Each structure stands twice: as C-alpha cells, then as structure tokens.
Amino acid sequence: MSVISAPYTFNEEDLYVDLRPVLGRGLYLKCEGFNFAGSIKLKPATEMVEAAERAGVLTPRSVLLESSSGNMGVALSMIAASKGYRFLCVTDSRCNLSTRLVMKALGAQVHVITEPSAEGGFLRARIDYVRALCSLDDRYVWLSQYTNPENWRAHYRRTGPAIARSFPKLDVLFVGAGTTGTLMGCARYFRHWHRRVRIVAVDSVGSVTFGGAPGRRMLPGLGMSVCPPLLDESYVDEAVHVEEADTIRACHHLARRGFLFGGSTGTVVSGAMRWLAAHDSPGLTAVAIAPDLGERYLETVYQANWVEALYGEDVLLPGGPAADAAPPVLVSGPRVRHPSRRDEARTGGIRTVGPGRPAPGSWPAGSAPLRDAGDGRASDTVGEGA
C-alpha cells in the first residue's frame, strides 16, 4: 500500500509494457504516466523546485514561471498547488486543450503564445515572452527547464537507475528528445554504469535538435525549434527521426490493442521499431521510454478530423502514405519535408496571448503582456496579485 499526503511524492517507476505481442519485436516500454502529473515531467519539475528552495530563491512573494509545451506545466501546476506557490505557464497553441484545462484546474495561470518567432519558432517566442516577464517583475522565478541541470539530473538520479535495476542486461535504450533532459540524464547514467548501453535518441522530423532543417511539427513534447542547451551529443550513439504521420499510426496501433499513449510515445515506439528492424538483432534487450498517456491527446492524435486535416485522409489506412515511407534509415539529419503550415489553434475558453511578442529589449516603455486574471477575465497588469 502507498499512502501519501503530497501529490508529487508518488510515482510508478517500475511499470513496463512488453510490446512483443503488440508489435512483433522485443521492446519494453517504460510507462512514465502513472503519477498525479500524468507524465515523466514530475521528476524534473520536483527536482527543479526543490533545488530553487534549497538555493533560497523562492519566497512567499515568488511566482514560479516556466515555458512548457504542456507536461512540465502540469507538473509544476501540481507542485505549486501542493506547496502553496503561484505558477504561470507560458505555452503555445500546440498545447493540448485538456492540458491547459488541467493546469487551470490546479490553479495555475496559463498564457498561450499564438505566433511563432520567425527564426526560433514557438519556443523562441515563448522564451522571449518569459524573459520579458522576468525583466518587468522580479517576483517571477523562471525555472528554465531548457537550461536547468536539475532537469537531466532528475533522470540521472531516478530514471536511469530504475531502468538499470529492472534490466541489468540492457543493450539499447530509446529516448525521445525534447529539452533532452531525459536523454542526457539517462545517457550520462548509463555511460557511467558498468555495462555499455547503446543510447538512441528519437526525434521528430522538423526538429533542429540533431542538426536537421526546421519544419512543421504539430505534436507537443518532442523536438525543438532551437538547439537544446542541455544536449551533449557525445553521449548519444544515434538519432532516429520520425515523421508525425508515423507517430499517429503508432499511437493508433497501440490504442487498438488497449494501450492509450501520448503522441511522443508513438514517436519513440515508431523510431525504436525502425531501429530494431534495421539491426535485425532478435536477442537484444531494448527499452523505450513512454513519457505520458493518451487522454490529453483525445482532440488531436485520437481525433479523426484533426488527424485527417493535417496528415491526409489515408494516413491511418493500411498502405497509406506513412506505410509506404522509406524503410528505416538511421540518420544524423532528418528526412526533410516542407509541408504548408497549418496552425490549428484551439482555444476552448482559454485566453491566448499573441501575436508574438517582441524581444525583451524592444518592449515599449510602460507596456505589458496580457495576463490571465485566473478567472477567465483578461487583465493587463503585470504581477497582479503575485
């Protein structure tokens, strides 16, 4: 029996799905969605907040601030609610509606950026916005998951050792790359471990993380529009890139066997299956990390209209375009595509902030970003009630 009094203290660390019966190849999927934040981001969020507490930078006046495509925002919302901090999440229009609603339910403020920056996409626009907030009000404490070493250390201390305990004969580990916190923490852990484990990063086509050309990416979680500062490629053996259409197909395949996972799990599973097919090594012990579950993706990955509008009507049909895609290729750069950009902004009562804000230095004197008043009303004062 587990009995807790703070929601962030519980995490199921030892659950794996054996995908052989579902996919026909040996792959163990580590399920990170069974905690009150619903994702792997519980671990870095907890470590970053506790490090800030130890450093004395959090006071009762403080407002935690973070840029997130969703799951880190939910984790911080939960931790802030439990510890009595205020929290503002800066996200963008790709963030799932249900994820935004979860953050609001937990008492967080949510600002949604609707226009990407010309050079750094949505991420750059979010970071510019966060920087502007910090320069305007010193009560904001930006945890900065993209640069904070506690992000990867959380996985060095927890995720990596948990996998090693469960799979002492591990050969290959597949890890999706967003901030690269999970990737770098696990990769560093296994580099220092007693056995050599092959670390394969899985990224989305259109992400620039491993040097590819930027392109449209509609699914939150994986991929970056600027190079992740935490990444040290010397710890990564290979990078596999996955088209979002393949991600969708993998998610639906798993769901039809009763496993409803999030979008980036579909990416990681798709990339891992390609890698395993290309290496044709039946005896390998392989683990992939599933960052979250599928319920937050019901209006996107699991919604026929959304899927067909973005990826074509036949994407889920046997023999559709993704099925005809080139055989598995291990790449140092992605298979590039340049589809037209369709920004499917979904609001559902959550206020959005946009268009893209200017860089901090160019903020007009006296102007301030719009804020969510927390009750659905707009407020144009910065730092209100913080």
Ligand SMILES: Cc1ncc(COP(=O)(O)O)c(C=O)c1O
């Ligand atoms: C859905 C999802 N995909 C991918 C990732 C990638 O993780 P990281 O930011 O550690 O690279 C995360 C992180 O929590 C996630 O929640």
